[in-house]
Amino acid sequence: MFVAKKLPVALAAALLLAACSKTEPKTEEIRPVRAMVVQSSNIDVNAEFSGEVRSRVESRLGFRVGGKIVSRKVDVGSVVRHGQVLMELDPQDLKLSQAQALAALRAAETNRDLASSELKRYQELRDKNFVSQAILDAKLSAAKSAQAQVDSAQAAYRGQSNQAGYAQLLSDIDGVVTAVDAEVGQVVSPGTPVVRVAKSDEKEIVFGVPEDKVDTLRKIEDVQVRLWADPEKSVPGKIREISPVADPFTRTYAFKVTIPQSLTEAKLGMTAVVAFASKTPVPQIKVPLTALFHERNATSVWVVENGAVKLVPVTVTGVQGNDLVLGSGIKSGQTIVTAGVNLLKPGQKVNILGAAAK
Structure with a gap:
């Protein structure tokens, strides 16, 4: 009788244990990723730099x-x-030196006049054969020497006069x-x-460019300049000079862009913005290097559709900085994964961290 009463209790306990040990169904893993919406564009380079308005010539x-x-x-x-x-x-010392040079000139002119008079007198005596030719030659040499001293004194006086003017x-x-x-x-x-x-009258804008952008910007001809004080007005500029040596402190290369004289609002020391732009004949799609997935010598990207990913093969036609130019495989407007590509599998559900960036 006692055993019969305990049997239902034991049976209930066994059923309870069986219910607790029942395995729950596995939930599908949703992996967080970063993604972007790709857009085709014919803009090859679009960069802006801030600089300072300076004079091209500074003395x-x-x-x-x-x-x-x-x-x-x-x-x-x-x-x-x-x-x-x-x-x-x-100017006191300079004027004294000028006066000294003038006095030396006057003394030299007096000696020249005396030598000239003696030369004339001895020429008359020589004509009458009262003196020898040697004496006349000595007087002629003395007269020439006196004239040379005058020329030297005149040059010294002019030099001292210039010094006084300085x-x-x-x-x-x-x-x-x-x-x-x-x-x-x-x-x-x-x-x-x-x-x-x-x-x-000749102004230019000076600004620094990182070393990885120098070669790209060097080839661009479409350069526009606008002042920070008047952002609505834009005028064309021209690259005049690129420094061959990087700045030792900023490690950037100095660009100098000439601005037209018609931009009269530009004052020395103002802040200006220089914009570089270039376009390609055919629109291109650019993706970051981290978006590529390599498997069995094939290059692909993960495309997000309806919350899941699929692998799409692509072809790379070029490199621009940290971006790759794709020739085929994806279209403008599609969303691709840019981080975490090596942890995905086809059909896997993903959760995009933040909004997909354009």
Whole structure:
């Protein structure tokens, strides 16, 4: 009787254990991936760089003689004309040297006049046969030597006169003062730059380009320039110079783009944007290198359709930077996987991380 009562309890426990140990059906794995929507375009290169408006010609002016600066006539930003006085040195010592050279010239002229008079007198005596020819030749040589001394003294005087004129520093171009490197009271040596003047009629934009873009941009002829202060107005520019050496700090190569004189709004020091653009005759589809899947000497990409992926063979026709140009296989508007291609299999469900980027 006791055994009969325990049998239903044991049976119920066995059924409960069997229900708990029943295996659940396997769920299909959904793998997260990154993807992009491919678009065909005939734009080969489209790049923009920010630069600074500078003058093509900038003169670093210095005095041709040494001395103490006694006056400064301009400030940074002053508009100057050719021949305008920028700075002046103390001219006292230069004027004394000029006076000394003038005195030496006067003394040489006096000696020349005396030698000429003696030569004339001895020529008359020679005509009367009162002196020998040797004495006349000596007087002729003395007269020529005196004339040579006069010529030397005249050259020295002109040189000292020029030196006195160099006490004034004159602008050699029409432009704008961009820097003043010396002040009143400072003693400067000959040739030391004290004022920088930029020519105002020829301007260009200077900017740095990474080394992987230099060769590509060098061949582009469609260059457009616009000022940050007036972004709606765009004018054509022209590459004038490309630095052959990278900047030691930024490791970029300096490009100089000439802008037309019609862009009168461009002032020195302004920020400008230089845009490069080039197009191909036939639209192209570009994909990143990470989108390719290699298997058995075949190149393919994973195309996402209805939440699943399928493998589509493609042909690569070229390389542009970090992108590959595809010749066939996919069409514009399709979504392809760009990261995680080696972990997929045909028909696998995927979850695109974020929206598919165009």
